[in-house]
Amino acid sequence: MAKQKHTKKIQDVISTMNLETPSNNVDEDAPPTVCSLCGKDPICGGMGMIKFNVPVGDPRFGKVFRCPNNPPHEDLQLQNRLRDLGNLSAFVDKRFDNFEVHNLGYTPEEEDSLAVVFHKAWDFANAPRGWLVLEGKYGSGKTHLAAAIANMRLGQGEQVVFVTVPDLLDYLRSAYAPNAEETYDSMFDKVKNAYLLILDDLGAENPSGWAQEKLFQLINHRYIHRMPTVITTNVELDRLDGRIRSRMVDPELSSYQKLNVPDYRRVLENKSRVEIQTDLSRYQHMRFDSFELDQSSDEHVRYQREAFYTAQEFARNPNGWLCLMGKHGTGKTHLAVAIAHVCRESGVDVTFITSPDLLDYLRETFHPNSATRFGERFDTIKNTQVLILDDLNMTNASGWAKEKLFQILDYRYISQLPTVITSALSIQQQDERLRTRLMDDRLCRIEILAGEAYSTRRRRTK
Numbered sequence: 001m002a003k004q005k006h007t008k009k010i011q012d013v014i015s016t017m018n019l020e021t022p023s024n025n026v027d028e029d030a031p032p033t034v035c036s037l038c039g040k041d042p043i044c045g046g047m048g049m050i051k052f053n054v055p056v057g058d059p060r061f062g063k064v065f066r067c068p069n070n071p072p073h074e075d076l077q078l079q080n081r082l083r084d085l086g087n088l089s090a091f092v093d094k095r096f097d098n099f100e101v102h103n104l105g106y107t108p109e110e111e112d113s114l115a116v117v118f119h120k121a122w123d124f125a126n127a128p129r130g131w132l133v134l135e136g137k138y139g140s141g142k143t144h145l146a147a148a149i150a151n152m153r154l155g156q157g158e159q160v161v162f163v164t165v166p167d168l169l170d171y172l173r174s175a176y177a178p179n180a181e182e183t184y185d186s187m188f189d190k191v192k193n194a195y196l197l198i199l200d201d202l203g204a205e206n207p208s209g210w211a212q213e214k215l216f217q218l219i220n221h222r223y224i225h226r227m228p229t230v231i232t233t234n235v236e237l238d239r240l241d242g243r244i245r246s247r248m249v250d251p252e253l254s255s256y257q258k259l260n261v262p263d264y265r266r267v268l269e270n271k272s273r274v275e276i277q278t279d280l281s282r283y284q285h286m287r288f289d290s291f292e293l294d295q296s297s298d299e300h301v302r303y304q305r306e307a308f309y310t311a312q313e314f315a316r317n318p319n320g321w322l323c324l325m326g327k328h329g330t331g332k333t334h335l336a337v338a339i340a341h342v343c344r345e346s347g348v349d350v351t352f353i354t355s356p357d358l359l360d361y362l363r364e365t366f367h368p369n370s371a372t373r374f375g376e377r378f379d380t381i382k383n384t385q386v387l388i389l390d391d392l393n394m395t396n397a398s399g400w401a402k403e404k405l406f407q408i409l410d411y412r413y414i415s416q417l418p419t420v421i422t423s424a425l426s427i428q429q430q431d432e433r434l435r436t437r438l439m440d441d442r443l444c445r446i447e448i449l450a451g452e453a454y455s456t457r458r459r460r461t462k
Contacts, residue, residue: 043067091162094147096122106261113260114141120257121145125152128196128228131254135233139263142232146198149230153196161194164201169211188214192221196228202244203235212241223247280344280352286337288312294330294451304331307447311335314445315342318386318418323438325423326449332422335449336388339420349385355392358408359401378404382411388420394431406433413437 043050050067052060101114117134124132125148132149134142150160163171172187191197202215220243222229237245237256249256291308294300307324314322315338322339324332336352343350353361358381365374381387389409394402410433412419427435427446438444 091143091147091151094144095151096125096145096148099141099144099148110261117141117257117259118145120255121149124230124255125149128153130226131223131229131231131248133231133233133248133254133256134259135235135237135256136259136261137263138234140234140259140261142234142259143200146200146230146232150196150198158195160196160198161191162198162200163191164204165199165215166201166204168199169214172214188218192218193227196230197222198230198232200232202231202233203240212244216241216243219244219247223250223253226253280337280340283337283341283352286334287341288315288335288338291331291334291338296452300451303448303450307331307335307449310445310447311339314418314420315339318343318348320416321413321419321421321438321444323421323423323444323446324449325426325446326451328424330449330451332424332449333390336390336420336422340386340388343386350388351381351384351386352388352390353381354390355405358389359397359404362404378408382408383417386418386420387412388422390422392421392423393425394434395425395429402431406431409434409437413440413443416443 051063052058054060096118099118101111101118106114121132121134128149134145136142147162150162153160168191172184172191176184219229219231221227231248233240237248240248248254288308288311293304293308310322311324318339324335326332340350340352362374362377362381364370365372365377387408392405394405397405409419409421411417421438423430427438430438438446
């Protein structure tokens with residue numbers, strides 16, 4: 001039922017493509033009033049169009065012109081009408097000014113490739129000549145660019161037809177229905193003769209003989225007459241009908257552009273997951289200048305002050321390992337986050353993550369829809385410039401979890417990469433293999449934060 005409604009909408013769109021706008025002769029003797037259409041000087045008498053009172057030989061004689069006080073991009077009524085006629089209402093937000101090339105997590109090479117295609121689309125939108133073919137995976141941005149072209153031309157008052165190929169074929173098939181309001185020939189002529197035709201998602205249609213023949217007739221007509229056309233597809237061109245493909249890649253008419261980028265939604269999803277694991281915004285209050293020593297005893301003050309100064313030194317010069325041990329709430333995480341803030345603000349690449357979140361982060365790659373392989377994430381964590389692993393506890397971890405955590409730490413131990421570990425377990429309670437590395441005083445400095453939990457101290461002082 002939903003499909004029938006959508007087909008009918010396209011039928012309504014294309015069947016009403018003949019635009020007519022009333023005109024009005026300029027009368028310079030008319031009394032000055034405010035134009036009811038634009039609110040400016042009453043050049044057109046509220047009609048939107050004008051005729052110039054000029055001699056017969058003047059090239060403007062007998063022609064209708066748009067009122068200069070009501071340019072197309074300011075005529076909201078026309079814009080909305082053209083948008084509906086061109087099937088562009090759903091793409092009103094797809095513009096060049098909000099198309100993202102950077103900050104999507106793409107590699108520099110992918111960003112450069114996308115920028116080239118963006119400028120090709122921009123050039124076509126400013127002067128639609130010939131064809132523009134955009135090939136790319138789902139989510140690569142090809143439909144956004146195609147719609148941006150349509151919206152720019154629509155802003156110039158030009159008529160554009162934007163339609164997905166499967167919907168177009170459904171629309172044409174509807175002409176054979178007994179109660180069809182328009183003949184097939186009439187429908188087909190309006191599509192193939194549109195000033196600017198944008199065919200989105202070529203290759204997603206059912207490749208029946210009838211469908212291939214209709215598409216070829218449409219594309220061949222526009223090819224022969226060199227009519228401005230934009231085609232997007234996520235199918236490799238070699239898989240398309242050879243007759244259609246040959247026209248799409250004709251260098252004398254067509255500019256073929258491939259978007260060599262992955263689905264931006266997947267990239268952003270994976271990027272957001274990484275940022276969740278390394279985001280410090282939740283810990284903005286945990287700085288060195290906000291750390292409070294436990295004043296309940298001289299011994300507690302001494303231990304915490306020593307840990308504080310050691311953490312500050314590590315933050316200024318990340319080198320070797322630092323292990324912060326103590327009960328929950330004694331300030332281990334506070335000092336670890338303070339180190340992360342200083343490192344990041346100094347331009348050092350730092351990853352702060354709790355050991356449970358790290359394991360979840362790695363397990364996500366086992367999901368069937370994961371766009372990232374386990375090895376990629378595992379290597380990223382192993383090789384990060386500074387790793388801060390909070391709340392390390394292997395006591396109840398599975399064999400797999402213990403092995404992965406040890407492999408990461410052992411790699412960093414052998415490579416002598418700067419690492420901070422916090423744990424509520426004592427050195428004797430640590431995994432035996434890890435304990436031998438933590439006790440290597442050539443690489444690792446252990447600091448004990450003795451004292452009561454911060455929350456307990458706060459309640460006692462109130």
